[in-house]
Amino acid sequence: MFRYLTTVIKKWRASRSSGHQLDALLAIADAKAPYAERSEWLIELVHWIHRRGALQAEPGESAEHEARPVQAHTRLRYALHVLDRNPAWKTNVAGILRALLRESDGISLLCDAGMPVHSGFFGALTERFQSSLIPPAPNRRELGALFRLMFTSKDDVDWIGKLPVDLLERIRDLFDYGAADDQRPTSAFSLDLLAALHNLTCQISSTGLSQTVRTRLGDADARTATESQPFYRLTRAMLAVETAHQAVEEGAEPGRLLHEVNYLRLLLDQCRVAIDDVFSHLYRNGVSVDIVFQVERMRMRIARAEHLLDTWMAPDDLRAAARLLAELVQANQASQSISHLLRGNFSLLARKVVEYSADTGEHYIARDREEYLKMLRMAAGGGLVTVVTVCVKFAITGAHLYSMLEGLLAGINYASSFLLMHFLHFSLATKQPAMTAPTLARELDSAGTPHGVDEFVTSVIALIRTQAAAVLGNVLVVLPVCLGVQLLWRPVFHADIISPEKAHATLRSFSLLGPTPLYAALTGVLLWSSSLLAGWADNWFVLHRVGDALAYNRRLRLTLGAAGAGRLARFCRSNIAGVAGNISLGLMLGLVPALLAAFFAFGFEVRHVTLSAGSIGVALGVLGKAPLRSAELWWAVAGVCSMAVLNVAVSFALAFHMAVRSRDLRRTHVRSLHHAVWRRVFSRPTALVWPVGRRRDG
Incomplete structure (x- = not known):
C-alpha cells in the first residue's frame, strides 16, 4: 500500500492541472490505511491548499494579483466542492480526519x-x-x-486566521460526515x-x-x-x-x-x-x-x-x-526558530548592558567649556600613558617571539596601559563611542517632542565635539612625546628604539592605500566588543550580589573592619565594569590578530589611532627629516586619519544600533532626526569644535 501511495503521489505531482492533482489525491484517500500513510496523505493535501498560483494555472504560471489568503481559501473551497460531488471520497477523507484526531496526542x-x-x-x-x-x-x-x-510557510498563519465562517462551518460538517454520535x-x-x-x-x-x-x-x-x-x-x-x-x-x-x-x-x-x-x-x-x-x-x-x-x-x-x-x-x-529564541531571551540582557553603557557614556560627553577642557586634559594624560605602551610594544615585537606568545605579551601590555588610564581617570578616545552611543539612544525616548529633539541634537553635537577633542588630545601628545623619547634614546643608549628598516616598514604598513581602512574598521569592532563585556561584567556583579557578599564577608570584616569591607565592596562595584572592559580590550588587541593568523590564515593587524600615531612619532625620530619630503609619511598620516574616523564610527554605529534595537525604536523615527542634526551643523558649525558658552548647549 505504501509503494502504491508513493507512486500515485508522484504521478499527482507530475500532472499539469491543479484540479487533476486534487482529484488524484482525493481518490487515494483511505481511512483504513496505516497511521503514517494517512499522515502523509493529509500533509500533501494541506500543501496543495497553500500552494502558490491560481487554481487552474499551469505549473509555470502564477496569480500574484490574488492575495495568498484568498488563494488558499479558493483552493479549500474547491476541494470541499469536489468532496460534495463524490460521497465515497468524502467518507474516506472524513474518516481520515477523525481517526488522526482520535489516535494522535x-x-x-x-x-x-x-x-x-x-x-x-x-x-x-x-x-x-x-x-x-x-x-x-x-x-x-x-x-x-x-x-x-x-504548515511550513509563514503564510499559513494568515490564511488560517482569516478563514470565513462559511468555510469553517463546512470544515466542521466534513469532520462530522458519516460519523456515529459517539465518534x-x-x-x-x-x-x-x-x-x-x-x-x-x-x-x-x-x-x-x-x-x-x-x-x-x-x-x-x-x-x-x-x-x-x-x-x-x-x-x-x-x-x-x-x-x-x-x-x-x-x-x-x-x-x-x-x-x-x-x-x-x-x-x-x-x-x-x-x-x-x-x-x-x-x-x-x-x-x-x-x-x-x-x-x-x-x-x-x-x-x-x-x-x-x-x-x-x-x-x-x-x-x-x-x-x-x-x-x-x-x-x-x-x-x-533559533533567532526568535535569541531575540526573546537576550533582549533584556542587551538592554541592561546598554543601560550600563549609557550611564557611563554620560561622563564622556562634554556639554560646556569646563567639561571640554577637562576632556582635553584627560586625553592628554591618555596620550602620555600610550607613549610607554608604544615603546613596550616595539620591544616585544623586536624580540621575534612566537606569534601567540607575542600576542599574549602585547595584550598584557595594552591591558596594563588601559587599566592605568582607568585608575588615573585618563581617557583613550576610541573607547568612548561604544559608551556614548547608548546615551544618545536613551535620549531618543523623549525625542517625540520639539524639546526632546532639541536635546537630542544638542547631545549629538556635544558628542562629535568631545570625540574630536579626545582624539586630538591623544594624538597631539603621543606623537611629539614619542618623537622626543626616540631623540633622547639615541644619545643616551647609543641605539634606536627600532631599526631604520622597521621604521620604513611601520610607515608603509599605515598607508591609506593598503588594508589600513579595513583593519581600522575591524579594530572598531573590538572596541565595541569590549564595551559589551564591560556591561556583562557589571550585570554579573549585580546579579550575584557580589558587593553584598564582600561587604558582609566575615574574614574581610575581621581584617578591614565593617567600614573597610563596605569601602572595598563599593570600590569593586564602581570599577568591575571598567576593569573587565579594559582587560578584555587589551587582550583582544593583542591576541585576536595572532588567533586569526594561526587558525584562519587571516592577516589582521591592530590599527588604533593613538597607538599608530605614537608609532609614527618613533619612526620619525629614527629616520629624521627625510620622510617629510616623501609620500610614504603622508600616506601613513592619511591612514592614521582614516583610523580616527573608522575606529570611532564603527564602534559608535554598532553600539548605537544595539541600543536602538534594545529600546524597540523604529528606524524611521531615528532617521527623521538626521535632518535636525544637519540643520544644527549648518547653522552653527563652530559648535563642532568649541563649546558656544558655559551653558550646557550644543
Missing part, C-alpha cells in the same frame, strides 16, 4: 506547541538546532509533529482543551512557586505569605473549574461554572502582573538569561491558557477556533 499541540521542553536556555537552543536538522517523522502520533509537517470529534476536542488547561496551570503554578520567581516578586509580603500568591491558588482554581464543569455535565446550572472561570481568569491576570514584577526586579538587580527564559516561557503559557479558555467557553464560536489554530501554527513555527 492533542495535548502535544494545544499545550506544548511553541513551548520549549528544556528548562534552561542552552538546552532549548540545542533542542531547536537538532529539530532544524531532523524533522519529525509522520508516524509520530502527535498533533504537534503533524502540524510541523503540514463526533467536538466532545473529544473539548476534553483535550480541558486537559491542556489543567496541564498549563500546573506548569505555571510550579514555575511561579520556584525559588527563581518567588524571591524576585516585588512585594516582600508575597514572598513570605505563600497562600496570597496567585501561583499558589491557580491549581485549586483550575480544579474548581473542572468540578463545576462536571456538575454542568450532570445537569447543574452553569452559573457556578461561569463564576469559577472568571476567578481563574482573574488569577491568570494576577500571574501576569507578578511576572512583570519579576522582570522589573531582574532589570534593577541583574539579568540572567536562564531566568529570563523560564519567566518568558511562563508568560507564554499564561497567554496560551487564556486562548484555550476562550475557545473552551465558546465551543460554537468557529472564529475563535480558527484564531486558536492560527496561534498554534505560529507558535509551532516560532519554536523552530
Whole structure:
C-alpha cells in the first residue's frame, strides 16, 4: 500500500492541472490505511491548499494579483466542492480526519506547541538546532509533529486566521460526515482543551512557586505569605473549574461554572502582573538569561491558557477556533526558530548592558567649556600613558617571539596601559563611542517632542565635539612625546628604539592605500566588543550580589573592619565594569590578530589611532627629516586619519544600533532626526569644535 501511495503521489505531482492533482489525491484517500500513510496523505493535501498560483494555472504560471489568503481559501473551497460531488471520497477523507484526531496526542499541540521542553536556555537552543536538522517523522502520533509537517510557510498563519465562517462551518460538517454520535470529534476536542488547561496551570503554578520567581516578586509580603500568591491558588482554581464543569455535565446550572472561570481568569491576570514584577526586579538587580527564559516561557503559557479558555467557553464560536489554530501554527513555527529564541531571551540582557553603557557614556560627553577642557586634559594624560605602551610594544615585537606568545605579551601590555588610564581617570578616545552611543539612544525616548529633539541634537553635537577633542588630545601628545623619547634614546643608549628598516616598514604598513581602512574598521569592532563585556561584567556583579557578599564577608570584616569591607565592596562595584572592559580590550588587541593568523590564515593587524600615531612619532625620530619630503609619511598620516574616523564610527554605529534595537525604536523615527542634526551643523558649525558658552548647549 505504501509503494502504491508513493507512486500515485508522484504521478499527482507530475500532472499539469491543479484540479487533476486534487482529484488524484482525493481518490487515494483511505481511512483504513496505516497511521503514517494517512499522515502523509493529509500533509500533501494541506500543501496543495497553500500552494502558490491560481487554481487552474499551469505549473509555470502564477496569480500574484490574488492575495495568498484568498488563494488558499479558493483552493479549500474547491476541494470541499469536489468532496460534495463524490460521497465515497468524502467518507474516506472524513474518516481520515477523525481517526488522526482520535489516535494522535492533542495535548502535544494545544499545550506544548511553541513551548520549549528544556528548562534552561542552552538546552532549548540545542533542542531547536537538532529539530532544524531532523524533522519529525509522520508516524509520530502527535498533533504537534503533524502540524510541523503540514504548515511550513509563514503564510499559513494568515490564511488560517482569516478563514470565513462559511468555510469553517463546512470544515466542521466534513469532520462530522458519516460519523456515529459517539465518534463526533467536538466532545473529544473539548476534553483535550480541558486537559491542556489543567496541564498549563500546573506548569505555571510550579514555575511561579520556584525559588527563581518567588524571591524576585516585588512585594516582600508575597514572598513570605505563600497562600496570597496567585501561583499558589491557580491549581485549586483550575480544579474548581473542572468540578463545576462536571456538575454542568450532570445537569447543574452553569452559573457556578461561569463564576469559577472568571476567578481563574482573574488569577491568570494576577500571574501576569507578578511576572512583570519579576522582570522589573531582574532589570534593577541583574539579568540572567536562564531566568529570563523560564519567566518568558511562563508568560507564554499564561497567554496560551487564556486562548484555550476562550475557545473552551465558546465551543460554537468557529472564529475563535480558527484564531486558536492560527496561534498554534505560529507558535509551532516560532519554536523552530533559533533567532526568535535569541531575540526573546537576550533582549533584556542587551538592554541592561546598554543601560550600563549609557550611564557611563554620560561622563564622556562634554556639554560646556569646563567639561571640554577637562576632556582635553584627560586625553592628554591618555596620550602620555600610550607613549610607554608604544615603546613596550616595539620591544616585544623586536624580540621575534612566537606569534601567540607575542600576542599574549602585547595584550598584557595594552591591558596594563588601559587599566592605568582607568585608575588615573585618563581617557583613550576610541573607547568612548561604544559608551556614548547608548546615551544618545536613551535620549531618543523623549525625542517625540520639539524639546526632546532639541536635546537630542544638542547631545549629538556635544558628542562629535568631545570625540574630536579626545582624539586630538591623544594624538597631539603621543606623537611629539614619542618623537622626543626616540631623540633622547639615541644619545643616551647609543641605539634606536627600532631599526631604520622597521621604521620604513611601520610607515608603509599605515598607508591609506593598503588594508589600513579595513583593519581600522575591524579594530572598531573590538572596541565595541569590549564595551559589551564591560556591561556583562557589571550585570554579573549585580546579579550575584557580589558587593553584598564582600561587604558582609566575615574574614574581610575581621581584617578591614565593617567600614573597610563596605569601602572595598563599593570600590569593586564602581570599577568591575571598567576593569573587565579594559582587560578584555587589551587582550583582544593583542591576541585576536595572532588567533586569526594561526587558525584562519587571516592577516589582521591592530590599527588604533593613538597607538599608530605614537608609532609614527618613533619612526620619525629614527629616520629624521627625510620622510617629510616623501609620500610614504603622508600616506601613513592619511591612514592614521582614516583610523580616527573608522575606529570611532564603527564602534559608535554598532553600539548605537544595539541600543536602538534594545529600546524597540523604529528606524524611521531615528532617521527623521538626521535632518535636525544637519540643520544644527549648518547653522552653527563652530559648535563642532568649541563649546558656544558655559551653558550646557550644543
